[in-house]
Amino acid sequence: MARTTAPEIATRSATAAIEVRDLKKSFGEIEAVRGVSFEVAAGEVFGFLGPNGAGKTTTINMLCTLAKPTGGSALVAGHDVVSERDDVRRHIGLVFQETTLDGYLTAEQNLRLHAELYGVESALVPARMRQVLEMVGLWERRGTPVLTFSGGMRRRLEIARGLMHSPRVLFLDEPTLGLDPQTRSSIWRYISELQQTEEITIFMTTHYMDEAELCDRIAIMDHGEIVVLDTPAALKARVGADRVRIQTDDDEAAIEALAEGFDLEGRVSEGAVTFFVTSGEEFVPRLFAELGLPIKSVSVSRPTLDDVFMSHTGTTIRDAEESSATHRSKVMMQVMTGGRR
Amino acid sequence: MSATEATVVTRPAPPEVVRVRVPPRSFRSELRAMKIVWQRELIRFKSDRMRIATALVQPLLFLFVLGSGLQQLSSASTHGVDLKTFIYPGILCIAVMFTAMFSAASIVWDREFGFLREMMVAPVRRSSIVIGKCLGGATVASFQGVILLALAGAVHVPYDPLLILGVFGLQLLLAFSITAFGVMVAARIKQMQSFMGVMQMIVMPMFFISGALFPVANLPGWLAVLNRIDPLTYAVDPMRRLVFNHLDISAAARKALDPGVTWWGWHVPALLEAGVVLALGLVMLAIAIWEFNASE
Numbered sequence: 001m002a003r004t005t006a007p008e009i010a011t012r013s014a015t016a017a018i019e020v021r022d023l024k025k026s027f028g029e030i031e032a033v034r035g036v037s038f039e040v041a042a043g044e045v046f047g048f049l050g051p052n053g054a055g056k057t058t059t060i061n062m063l064c065t066l067a068k069p070t071g072g073s074a075l076v077a078g079h080d081v082v083s084e085r086d087d088v089r090r091h092i093g094l095v096f097q098e099t100t101l102d103g104y105l106t107a108e109q110n111l112r113l114h115a116e117l118y119g120v121e122s123a124l125v126p127a128r129m130r131q132v133l134e135m136v137g138l139w140e141r142r143g144t145p146v147l148t149f150s151g152g153m154r155r156r157l158e159i160a161r162g163l164m165h166s167p168r169v170l171f172l173d174e175p176t177l178g179l180d181p182q183t184r185s186s187i188w189r190y191i192s193e194l195q196q197t198e199e200i201t202i203f204m205t206t207h208y209m210d211e212a213e214l215c216d217r218i219a220i221m222d223h224g225e226i227v228v229l230d231t232p233a234a235l236k237a238r239v240g241a242d243r244v245r246i247q248t249d250d251d252e253a254a255i256e257a258l259a260e261g262f263d264l265e266g267r268v269s270e271g272a273v274t275f276f277v278t279s280g281e282e283f284v285p286r287l288f289a290e291l292g293l294p295i296k297s298v299s300v301s302r303p304t305l306d307d308v309f310m311s312h313t314g315t316t317i318r319d320a321e322e323s324s325a326t327h328r329s330k331v332m333m334q335v336m337t338g339g340r341r
Numbered sequence: 342m343s344a345t346e347a348t349v350v351t352r353p354a355p356p357e358v359v360r361v362r363v364p365p366r367s368f369r370s371e372l373r374a375m376k377i378v379w380q381r382e383l384i385r386f387k388s389d390r391m392r393i394a395t396a397l398v399q400p401l402l403f404l405f406v407l408g409s410g411l412q413q414l415s416s417a418s419t420h421g422v423d424l425k426t427f428i429y430p431g432i433l434c435i436a437v438m439f440t441a442m443f444s445a446a447s448i449v450w451d452r453e454f455g456f457l458r459e460m461m462v463a464p465v466r467r468s469s470i471v472i473g474k475c476l477g478g479a480t481v482a483s484f485q486g487v488i489l490l491a492l493a494g495a496v497h498v499p500y501d502p503l504l505i506l507g508v509f510g511l512q513l514l515l516a517f518s519i520t521a522f523g524v525m526v527a528a529r530i531k532q533m534q535s536f537m538g539v540m541q542m543i544v545m546p547m548f549f550i551s552g553a554l555f556p557v558a559n560l561p562g563w564l565a566v567l568n569r570i571d572p573l574t575y576a577v578d579p580m581r582r583l584v585f586n587h588l589d590i591s592a593a594a595r596k597a598l599d600p601g602v603t604w605w606g607w608h609v610p611a612l613l614e615a616g617v618v619l620a621l622g623l624v625m626l627a628i629a630i631w632e633f634n635a636s637e
Contacts (some may be wrong), residue, residue: 068460089464090363100455104385117463119370120361127359159410190560197358 002249015078017042017201018063024071025058032058033070034224038202040217042168043095045191047215049309056205057097063203064094077148077168090118093162093170097177099154103147107138107157110146111164118165135190159190163198170194172204176211186203188214190199209305218305220312227312232305239303239311242248243279245272246287246297257291276307356461366464370453374465375473382444382477386484396485399535400436404428404496407554420594425496427598430581431553433489434573438548440485444478445523447534461633467582468630471524475626477550478520479513480614486512496590501545508580514615515576518622525625528632547573564611568590569604576618578602579611 018040025033033055036105041045046216047055059068061067063076065085074081077091101110108129111293115125133139136156146154153208155175162170188211194200204215212218212232230234248254254273266275277283364370386392408425415424451457460470490508491499508551523540530536550564551573568574578601585599604608 009346064462086366086464089462090365094462095456096455098455100459101387102381102451102456102459103454105381105386109384113377113381114459114463115361117374117460118363119366119464120363121374124359124361128361131359165362165363198360292490 009317016040017044018046018073018203019075020059020063020072021074022072023059023062023074025055025062026070032225033036033062034071036221037072038219038226040169042201043195043199045195045214045218046204047212048203048217048221049207049209049218049305050205050213050221051207054221056221057173059221060171060203060205061238062093062169071111077190080123085169090165091168093165093167095155095158095162095170095172095175099158100154101146101154101157101161104145105134105309106143106145106148108142110157111161112299114161115314117290120165126165126301128164132163136160136162137186152179152186152221155179155183156190159187163194166198167200169201169203172176172202173297174205174207176208177285184211184311208310214304220309224311228308235305235308238305239276240305241276241278241303243276243301243303243307244275244280244283244287245299245301247272249294249300250254254291254293257293261290263293276303277321293327343567346528363464366466369481371465371469374463374469375476377482378460378470378473379477379579382474382481383448384445386481393485393488396440396443397436399486400432400489401523403435403554404432404492408496418597420591420597422588422590422594422598423497424589426498426584429493429496429498430552430584431577433486433512433553433584433617434551434577435548435554436489437482437486437512437516437575438519440482441478441519442544444474444481444524445520445527446533446536448524448527449531449533452531453533468629471626471630471633474524474620475517476570478523478590479517482516482520483509483513483546485517498584499587501587504583507583510511511576513578515573518572518576518618518625521622521625521629525629525632528629528636532620536580547571549575551577552602556598556600557602569602569624572618572621574602575609577610578615582611584591 016039018038020036022035022037023030024035025035031077036055036059048059050056058067062069063074063081065081065088068082077086079091081088084187102113105113109135111129112125113128120128129142130139135143136159138153138157138160141153143147146157149157159172159175162172177185191202191214194202203209206212211272215232217229218235225331226273228238230238245256251268251273252260257269258264258266258273260276263278264275264277266273267272284298284300391567404425410425410429412424421429448457451460461467463470487509490505493504498504526539527536530539550567550571552568557565557568557578559572581599582601585595602614
């Protein structure tokens with residue numbers, strides 16, 4: 001996948017596609033977003049990463065003019081999301097987590113409706129429609145009612161529709177959530193294709209770590225705040241240490257031995273004792289010699305974004321989701337009982 | 342799924358990028374948005390034959406079953422006029438009402454299936470979308486009314502072009518107001534079950550009180566009051582007057598069956614009655630727009 005490097009982005013963007021200053025949103029007493037600030041350069045693929053309930057969707061909703069911020073400001077495509085709402089809307093494409101297609105209409109009718117709502121010049125609609133439908137491989141199915149489409153086809157059609165009016169910024173909220181691996185990889189192919197063919201900025205949220213790696217830059221969000229923001233490579237370099245996983249008969253004893261013998265903090269994750277140490281490969285012989293416990297297997301890996309997430313938030317993204325479930329349900333309650341109005 | 346994936350693989354190389362532009366909001370763009378929302382109602386109505394058929398069941402039951410069944414009891418007081426002929430104008434109204442109600446209900450479905458969001462985030466005024474929706478509902482409901490209009494011959498009503506035009510106009514008006522009412526309710530009530538419940542609770546009494554099934558003169562006091570405040574009364578009455586103008590019946594029969602709505606003894610003219618329906622429709626449309634503007 002051809003990725004633009006950071007200096008190239010800097011030269012390509014005269015103005016930032018998105019500029020966010022101390023953006024806040026509370027639902028009643030619950031602060032869903034607690035003052036975030038960042039910039040996204042034009043042409044960038046920017047990933048918003050974090051567990052469910054971290055405030056990603058609320059942030060994206062504010063940037064898309066769907067929710068009014070309770071504090072701070074945001075410019076999208078050069079326009080203020082509150083005072084120039086319609087100008088923002090003209091320049092953004094949206095793909096939500098849940099489907100927003102009309103199932104009774106055909107793929108083509110859905111796109112035409114979108115073009116009419118956005119006031120796209122009629123003469124250009126057929127050509128543009130063909131282009132976006134071909135990109136997502138649905139041109140042959142254009143006359144079929146959307147009701148008969150699978151989940152993956154619907155998501156692809158939504159992406160096509162989001163692009164119908166040549167937006168400058170495309171917002172994708174969990175675009176690959178719940179999709180099969182094949183569709184997920186197709187969607188990533190479209191994203192890289194778009195970056196090359198159209199002058200478009202992509203802002204996406206995800207909680208798949210492997211997908212976050214494909215972004216130019218990522219921001220990790222947790223409990224309504226941006227914990228860290230950088231390129232995936234820089235983030236991983238920041239962790240520094242390698243991840244070592246060992247399997248033993250007695251995990252408790254192994255963790256104790258690691259602490260006493262090497263001053264390392266191990267923890268059980270996904271069925272193995274895991275710890276971080278610099279130069280992992282060189283450490284392994286020492287480990288076997290000095291641990292004093294039989295080791296059944298060992299693996300050493302370079303840091304992943306999972307590790308980045310862990311080093312910044314203290315938990316894995318999966319554990320964070322479980323612990324934030326209570327917080328999330330509180331926010332949900334607030335939203336459902338009218339906190340959003 | 343596998344078939345569609347195959348098309349992804351064999352897809353030709355992407356052609357030159359077609360770049361389009363979204364112009365700033367203008368009156369023309371609002372009209373376009375309104376038109377496409379209106380068209381969507383028509384497309385969906387056409388593709389839903391089941392809905393066209395089921396929406397006919399209730400009016401036809403009232404007209405032919407109730408009309409024929411009660412004929413024996415009422416023949417003495419109808420001055421030789423078929424009961425079916427008498428209730429026909431009322432039936433022309435309720436056929437439109439039920440369809441308009443379903444059109445408005447589709448806003449609740451749209452919200453449930455997420456499509457409402459697609460319309461709400463478009464760079465157009467919410468009012469354009471709400472107006473398009475109401476006009477769409479009105480058009481679709483009037484089509485349904487036309488199907489019943491075709492039955493005129495079966496209930497001894499002549500096919501007069503002026504009559505047909507007048508009936509269609511009144512139906513359009515009524516359908517618009519009912520859709521506006523439904524959209525107004527749909528802005529607040531977000532679950533389909535509750536929406537249908539509320540609509541039934543309001544629409545059925547409105548229908549029974551309106552005088553669709555009985556003459557509005559010499560009613561018991563409480564019913565007369567309810568009848569005069571029922572908005573549907575002001576659609577049924579001009580409809581009946583219009584139909585009866587084209588019937589060849591005795592003056593006594595006309596007086597008994599089509600007494601006309603009175604306010605403290607004053608005969609309300611048909612045009613004013615239509616005006617009442619239109620005014621109520623516009624007020625409810627305004628409330629619906631306000632409600633959709635207020636929601637995020």
